[in-house]
Amino acid sequence: MSGRGAEGAPGTIPALQAALTAEHATIYGYGIxxxxxxxxxxxxxxxxxxxxxxxxxxxxxxxxxxxxxxAAAAVAYQLPAPVRSAGEAVSLAVxxxxxxxxxxxxxxxxxxxSIRDYGALQVQASALRGAxxxxxxxAFPGMTPAALAAPRKPA
Amino acid sequence: MxxxxxxxxxxxAAAMLPLAAVSGCDGADVLATPPxxxxxxxxxxxxIAAEQLMITHYTVVLHEAGATAGSLQxxxxxxxxEHRAHLAQLRxxxxxxxxxxxxxxxxxxxxxxxxxxASGGVAFLRAxxxxxxxxxxxxxxxxxxxxxxxxxxxxxxxxTHVPVLDAAAARIxx
Numbered sequence: 112m113s114g115r116g117a118e119g120a121p122g123t124i125p126a127l128q129a130a131l132t133a134e135h136a137t138i139y140g141y142g143i144x145x146x147x148x149x150x151x152x153x154x155x156x157x158x159x160x161x162x163x164x165x166x167x168x169x170x171x172x173x174x175x176x177x178x179x180x181x182a183a184a185a186v187a188y189q190l191p192a193p194v195r196s197a198g199e200a201v202s203l204a205v206x207x208x209x210x211x212x213x214x215x216x217x218x219x220x221x222x223x224x225s226i227r228d229y230g231a232l233q234v235q236a237s238a239l240r241g242a243x244x245x246x247x248x249x250a251f252p253g254m255t256p257a258a259l260a261a262p263r264k265p266a
Numbered sequence: 267m268x269x270x271x272x273x274x275x276x277x278x279a280a281a282m283l284p285l286a287a288v289s290g291c292d293g294a295d296v297l298a299t300p301p302x303x304x305x306x307x308x309x310x311x312x313x314i315a316a317e318q319l320m321i322t323h324y325t326v327v328l329h330e331a332g333a334t335a336g337s338l339q340x341x342x343x344x345x346x347x348e349h350r351a352h353l354a355q356l357r358x359x360x361x362x363x364x365x366x367x368x369x370x371x372x373x374x375x376x377x378x379x380x381x382x383x384a385s386g387g388v389a390f391l392r393a394x395x396x397x398x399x400x401x402x403x404x405x406x407x408x409x410x411x412x413x414x415x416x417x418x419x420x421x422x423x424x425x426t427h428v429p430v431l432d433a434a435a436a437r438i439x440x
Binding site for chain 1: 344345347348351352355399403406407411412414415416417418419420421422423425426427429430
């Protein structure tokens with residue numbers, strides 16, 4: 112992938128780095144998730160962990176093709192809430208998918224069509240994994256309340 | 267959120283321009299070529315029509331299932347509610363000033379194609395959700411950033427409806 116056409120677009124590298132940083136944190140988080148699960152739930156966590164590693168590799172390749180050094184993973188990440196049970200592990204998986212979907216929506220905002228499409232496909236993949244962990248669906252995967260409230264018609 | 271209202275103003279101003287041009291000039295030629303809506307308004311209207319159609323499909327499937335709809339309704343109601351939320355959010359993005367071109371009416375819903383059985387109805391909805399998710403992806407190109415994000419998110423939501431409908435179909439088959 113040459114990436115030609117994307118280099119000059121402002122915001123492309125930061126958005127890719129933000130998605131990569133989210134993937135690093137998600138991969139770390141799934142390590143915790145899997146440790147508290149067993150059986151088929153643990154197998155699902157492993158599958159999702161691998162999917163995020165593949166996505167991380169893809170983002171790193173995209174950044175390198177644009178001449179940027181991919182952001183490195185941190186040694187450890189602060190968990191948003193303590194995880195001490197299978198239920199809390201599932202809640203963490205839901206949160207990880209929500210956050211990574213939001214990061215991929217940052218790619219959808221870019222002008223480069225192929226990066227935009229890739230971001231949308233990843234939002235979809237993340238929403239599917241998130242729905243499976245949540246045991247239900249949401250209307251706007253990855254969208255923050257602020258993004259949904261912004262364009263409302265004035266009273 | 268200062269940037270968002272600005273975009274609304276720009277959209278409104280763009281649609282008003284041809285009307286402003288009428289005053290002070292020979293209006294006949296201007297009026298002879300009514301302004302076509304901006305591309306993002308067109309694609310937004312398509313998305314709105316698609317959500318309206320999906321809501322109709324769900325309503326018809328639930329109606330056809332009738333008295334046997336208990337568990338089916340429990341499965342479909344949350345999905346229907348999400349489509350209503352999609353529709354409301356899409357409509358909130360559509361800013362067309364008074365005097366602008368009228369919104370095209372949604373095409374008549376092909377309700378006759380919805381199967382009358384619960385299993386057929388669920389299979390129909392599954393195919394419709396899959397197609398809707400794909401169609402949302404096709405609307406990304408050329409859309410403004412915030413609208414593209416909304417399309418991507420709605421398409422992802424619709425994709426998550428597919429496994430829910432698969433589970434509902436499996437329950438019906440048991």
